[in-house]
Amino acid sequence: MYGVDETNGLLDGNAYHAQVKYADQMTLGQLADAGGKISRLRILGGGPTDGFYCDVSYCHGTLPDGTIVPLYADYPMCFPVRKTKAVLIEWAKEYGVYAKGIGLLDEGNWSTLR
Numbered sequence: 001m002y003g004v005d006e007t008n009g010l011l012d013g014n015a016y017h018a019q020v021k022y023a024d025q026m027t028l029g030q031l032a033d034a035g036g037k038i039s040r041l042r043i044l045g046g047g048p049t050d051g052f053y054c055d056v057s058y059c060h061g062t063l064p065d066g067t068i069v070p071l072y073a074d075y076p077m078c079f080p081v082r083k084t085k086a087v088l089i090e091w092a093k094e095y096g097v098y099a100k101g102i103g104l105l106d107e108g109n110w111s112t113l114r
Contacts, residue, residue: 025072
């Protein structure tokens with residue numbers, strides 16, 4: 001689409017979301033305690049300069065048995081693009097987990113739409 005830049009988008013969104021166990025929502029702390037890792041973080045908004053803001057749309061984790069679960073929707077909202085990692089680190093600290101250790105800072109897990 002004109003004016004839209006997406007990175008790491010889903011090839012088949014319906015198939016992916018059909019796998020997510022939406023009834024099994026977890027916090028970042030619960031995911032870490034269960035040995036899970038962040039497998040998808042969807043970021044919306046932002047832009048190429050420091051003046052743009054973005055939001056986390058959703059966040060999913062994968063448990064050791066392969067189950068994909070959503071994280072509670074207390075995501076960071078309306079933060080400067082240039083501070084994305086700092087904001088995610090603070091969010092993880094609220095749950096007593098290390099953002100890097102749980103995969104939250106792994107940009108390979110991020111999907112962005114700007």
